Amino acid sequence: MAVNEGDFIKLRFTGSYDDVVFDTTEEEKAREEGLYNEKKTYGPIIVRVGGNHIIPGLDEALQGKEVGESGTVEVPPEKGYGAHDESLLKSAPLKNFAQKPVVGTRISSEGQDGTVVNIIGKRAVIDFNHPLAGRTLTYEYTIDGIVEEPIEKVKGLIELYTGKNMDVELNEGILTIILPPGINYDQRWMMARGMLIHQTFEFIPEIMEIILKESYKRPAPVEEPVVEAEEPEAPVVEDAPVSEEQNE
Structure with a gap:
């Protein structure tokens, strides 16, 4: 095929x-x-x-x-x-860095990711081109x-955009994505969510509605360990010495 x-x-x-x-x-x-x-x-x-x-x-x-x-x-x-764009090579004083950079240090500035490619005097040269x-x-x-299968396509899109495996359910055109607890604090998920929804509708015509479901379960109570009281040991009584008179 x-x-x-x-x-x-x-x-x-x-x-x-x-x-x-x-x-x-x-x-x-x-x-x-x-x-x-x-x-x-x-x-x-x-x-x-x-x-x-x-x-x-x-x-x-x-x-x-x-x-x-x-x-x-x-x-x-x-x-x-x-192509490699020379206009994306920038320089910055070393004092602007929280830690002294070295060649290869990855940085983020104003929404752009770059790599330190050279140190000249007291300035670092940063390349904001893609590394490749x-x-x-x-x-x-x-x-x-x-x-x-539509459900496998959805799982593929989820992993492609988020790097995560999520449980999904598909019933009569309604797709339910079970979100892991705390996912809304994940920056990659927040950036990818819109694109994931858009492409699911665009590329998988069997899906008519998407539900993002986030649920939490009550933590199991922590049981205090039961400590059994130890019984006091019986005192050791040594045999009293026997006198010669007692032996008579």
Whole structure:
């Protein structure tokens, strides 16, 4: 079966540049390359072909391929993370940093993420380009299958945008997403929620209504440990010495 634009698929991949691996869905590969993250779930991801869920160069390469097919594609900067923009190189005095920065330090400023790429005198040079901007990327990929069930598509979108596995229920077109306790304090969820809802309606026509359900259970009472009183030990009575008169 060929993959077409609009299909939800299960995809495995490893991305690299100049033989340096920067991302992978394979746990063993992540461990080999020193990229393993214990908070990340490894294995195939679910994406919609043509849905801007992966970079354009890889997305385009998947269209027309067969389920089960593996391949390699080179992605130029214009179909990856764009050209390197020199205007996004900024400098800042070292005194502006809470801790003295070094080359490679990641920072966030005015909603932009950047990397310190040089220290010149008392100033740090910060690159606000994406770390992979200007690079030609190589992706090795395998298409594991096409996803047909609406509920599996939803789960794929949730994990793609939030990095979390959430329980979902689908009944007569009404989708209920069971939110983990405290999720509203999660910045990634707050930023992704709107896009998740929008794409669920846009890409999964079987869903007519979405309910976000957050519930809490009363904590079980903490039982005080029962400490049994220890009985006092009987005094040890030593045998009294017997006199010679008593023996008579």
